[in-house]
Each structure stands twice: as structure tokens, then as C-alpha cells.
Amino acid sequence: MTSIQHSSPALVPSETAPGLRHLPLPLFAVPMGLGGLAMTWREASVMLGAPAVIGEGLMLATGVFWCIIFIGHALRVLRHPEALVSDLKHPIRSAFAGGLSIGLMIIAGGFLPYSFDLAAVIWGVAVAIHLTIGAYIVRGLLVSPREAATLTPPLLLPLVGNVLAPVIGAKLGFITVSWMLFGLGALLWVIVQPLILYRISTGPILPAKMWPTLVILLAPPAVGSLALALLTDGFGPGPLAIYGYAVLVAAVMLLMMSKFRSVPFAMSWWGYTFPSAAFVTASMKAAHAHPFPLMEPALWLLVAFITVVVTLVFAATLKAFFAGHLFLPE
Template sequence: MSAHTLSKTASVPRLAHLPLPLFAAPMGFGGIGLAWREAARVLGAPKLIGEALFAMTVALWLIVTALHIIRALHSPASLLGDLKHPVRSGFTGAIAIGMMLIAGGVLPYSPSIAAVIWFGAIGLQVALGIWFLRALFHTPREAATFTPLLLMPLIGNVVAPIVGAKLGFVVISWMLFGMGIALWVSVQPLLFGRIFTGPPLPELLRPTVVIFLSPPAVSTVAVANLTGGVGPLALALFGYAAMLAIMFATMIPEFRRTPFAMSWWGWTFPTAAFTVAALTVARSYSFPGYQLVLWGILLGASLILAIVSMATLRAALNGNLLRPE
């Protein structure tokens, strides 16, 4: 999706309805970029694909950020409403995570620039995490507002070590990892309680349950990078991620019946993160036919990203992307 496409379908007043969840787009592209870059090492996949996806990640993040800045200047009340919304505000976490993924993309070319981006991302991530937790402490939530999106402003702390360890910031990365794990195990039981006992998620939010796959998948890669290999903890985390991935795969027919909404982007980063985790584990533990399995996971995650991207582009061209929710 390009700035030209959006500019044809939007005037400044309509940007008041620009979806905050659009920040999940660079997050999804960055995650699959990491997956293809890892696949180049493990499976001999073309290196160009991963690098092209990272270039797309940078372009998307800049475009979406610029559009939201314009939105903030012309319709500050609408953006503030999203930031205070008990559900949509969860997508703020995608802003910092997108920056972290961009830092990972830049790392092979300029470690110094990657470090600047990474520190900016973790600064924003910690600020968002504190702001989000303060809101939870000060304003008791109804059960209906507990959705998997609550994990997004928190799991960025687990994403950060994936890049931070490669940059050499191991101490800070371990601290961030500890923060992320503590928040994950604190918040997830509350979310499971809502999922298991109700009220049921609205139909358009059903795809967001796949976000539950992100923390264990990302943590697998983070631990492997921090410890220099796939040890028992990384394997344990990957086992949990694999169980969730298989379960969500069996739910695909159900998800296909869900009308398009920005919540579909909730599928993209988790499946990309699981792909990276599977490729990371495969470097240390392989089995007969593992390459075929890994190619299937990689292409499946890539197909999901392509489907969601095309659906979003179609919504933009039809004028359905920039309208009141």
C-alpha cells in the first residue's frame, strides 16, 4: 500500500478515521522479512526477498507515521480518542515494535544507525508500557475490554532483545526480556479468563486471538540470541508456541468466515514470528524432511501476509479504509 493510493482515497478530514491498527502493517512485513532472512541461512532461500521485505517495512512505517502525524495536526481529538480507547489503544505497541524490526533490517548494513533506531524504539516501548500499565491501575476495566490486543504494548520488551543481543547490548536486553516475560505471564491469564468464560469476543476481533502466539514464539528467538544457542528454555518456549500454532491452524476455516477488518493484521506478525522461531530451532535440531516442513511454514506465513495486504489495499481503493468504525 503506497502513499499515492491512500492520497487518492482520502482527504485530510477523512484522515480523522485513519486506523491506528495500520501500524501493524510494517510490523507484519518486518516479521516476515526476518523470517526470509533467516530462511536464506537455513534453507538457502533467495536473500533478495528478505531485504526487499525490510525495504517495504521501512517505507510502510514512514508512510503510516507521516499520515498519523497529519491526522494529529488536523484532527487531534480523533487520535486522542484512539489512544484512550480500551481496545484500539493496544495497537500503539506496534509503533515501537516496527522500529525494532527496522533496526534489525538495518543492522547488517550499519550497526551504528541500527543502534540509534533500537534505542529510540526501546525508549518509546518503555514509555508506552508504563503509560499502558498506569491506565490499567487507575481505571478498572470491564471484562469485555480484555482482548489479546492488550499484549501488544507489552511484548515489545521481548522483541527488543532479538536485535539488542546482536548489537551487543546484552545487559539491557536481558532486563527488557525480564520485563516482557513478567508482563506476559501477568496479563495472559486475565485474557485467557475472558476468552474461556466470556463475554465472547466480537466477530471482528476473533482474529486477534492469534496474538497469543507472539510471546512464546518471539521469546524463543530472544532466548536463543541472548544465550548463543537453542537451550532447554528456548525449546520449552518453542514447544508452547508450536502447540498454539497447530491449534490456530485448525481454526483457519473459522477465521475465513470473519469479514475483513484491521484485526486481520493480528495474524501477520505472530505467524512470521513463529516462522523465525522454527527456523532458529532447526539450526540446532533437525529431523528428516525438516526443510519441507519449514518451507511450508514460511510460505504459509507469507501467504497470510499477502492476503491481508491485498484485502487492506482493496479496502483503501473502495474507500472503506477511512471511515468511522
């Protein structure tokens, strides 16, 4: 009887609780990045004749990692509800909750070729969650005004992420709702992004660890051009105008490469992935509608670039996980 009493605490290792308590909310950026790359390779299979199995394999990995991370956070809620509440009240970390629903939207797109009904259900759930998170963030901005220093690019995730919904919703036939979501995301983009740019340009300077999140500024125009192209049945003047802005932002980000390379690994590195993948996908769509000389080699170069970026970030994340550096207090 004594031995049973002494052995029971070993069923739950003492290290488990602290690690789970500090499970990063930004981990939901992992399936976002993998899903963005999956969408790129799916488009490459159509545009460039790339092996379809690569895109499908990446989409499967997206679903697997989303489920693992979701289960981890569900356990965190059960064991350490105060930790999640703290994240949701945090002026910067709370924005990463939008990654949960954005990842689910991408998964809905992953199911689209295989089960229309299942894709529609997942998409509907994802949109409902995303709108709820967005409403919570806006409420927080109104009830508890924040300092200008906390206006950072991740704030675009739960607010402007609505522009991603039509990329899948239009294919599912939800045109009216998709237009509404696109309008919501586009208007919030027009309102929120200038505030973020003003805060960044006037200071205080972003901490070095936050620099990779600047690439999130590329996501709204890249995804927005894709969404508008689907809603208007072609890469016409509207999508091209938005894509042109995405090209400018992408050029600025490339000019900042030396700064990005100086940033030690943090979960913010995943900020490089989804926006860049969305830009490559938009570039393929734009090139398909408006071909140019040496188009195919240029597009392959973009696909290779984003594949290397996601691979390096994923490898760095695995290294941090196995070294025990991933689940640490912020």
C-alpha cells in the same frame, strides 16, 4: 480577486479531513507483518538458501510503509488531535500504539547488516517509545479499571512486546539491557495473558471482527524463544521449552481456521501476520539446532504458508483502501 477566494478551499479536498480523522491506529500492524515476513525470509536465506533479495526487499517495504503510516498519523495529530486522544483513551484501540515502536525495532534490525550505529540509535529510540507506551497502558489499567470484556489479545502488544527488543538488542551487544527487557516482557506475559485467556474462556464472546487477534497469543512464545536463544547463545532447554508452548498455540490456531475464514476483512486480519511469521522464524532456528528428517521441505512449507497469508492480507488491505473502506469510523 473573487476567483482566488473561491478557489482556495479546493486546495484541501473536503474528503481529506474525515479520512485522516479516522486513520486507523492498527495500521502500524502493516509494517509489523511485513517486517515479520522479512525476518522469516532473511532466516530462510541462511537456513534454506532462499534468495537474499526477497528478505531485503521486504525489509525495505517495511521501512517505507512504517514511514508513510507514521507521517499519516503525524498529520492526524496536527489536524485532528482529539481523534488520536480518543484512540489513546480507548481500552482496546490504545493497545495498537505498541505497533509503532515494534515496527521501529524491526526496522533497526533491518539496518543492522548495513549500519551498526544507525541500527543502534533506531533500536534505542524504539525501546524508549515502547517503554513509554507500556507505562501509559499500565497507568491506565491502574487509574481507570476497565471491564473484563476489554481484555483482548492486542493488550499484549505494548506490554509483552518487550520480548522482541532482545532479538535485535543482543545482536547489537546490548546484553544487559536486553536481559532486563526480556524479563519485563516475560513477566508481563505471565501476568497479562492468563487474564486475557480467562476473559475469553468465560465470556463475553469476542466479536467476530476480533477473532483474528487471537493469533497474537502466538507472538510472545514465538518471539520469546528467539530472544532467549540469542541471549543464551543457542536453542537450548529454555528456548525449547518456550517454543514448545508456541507449537501448542500454533496448533490451536490452525484448528480455528474455519472460524478465521468466516471473518470479513478488517484491520484485525493483520493479527495473523507478525505472530505467524515469528513462529516460522523460531521454527527455523529450532530446527537448525535440532535437525529432524524431512526438515527442509517442512520448513519451506512453513515459509510458503506465511508468505501466502501476508500476501492475502496485504492484498485485502489494498482493496479496502482503494474502495474507500479503510478510513471509516470504528
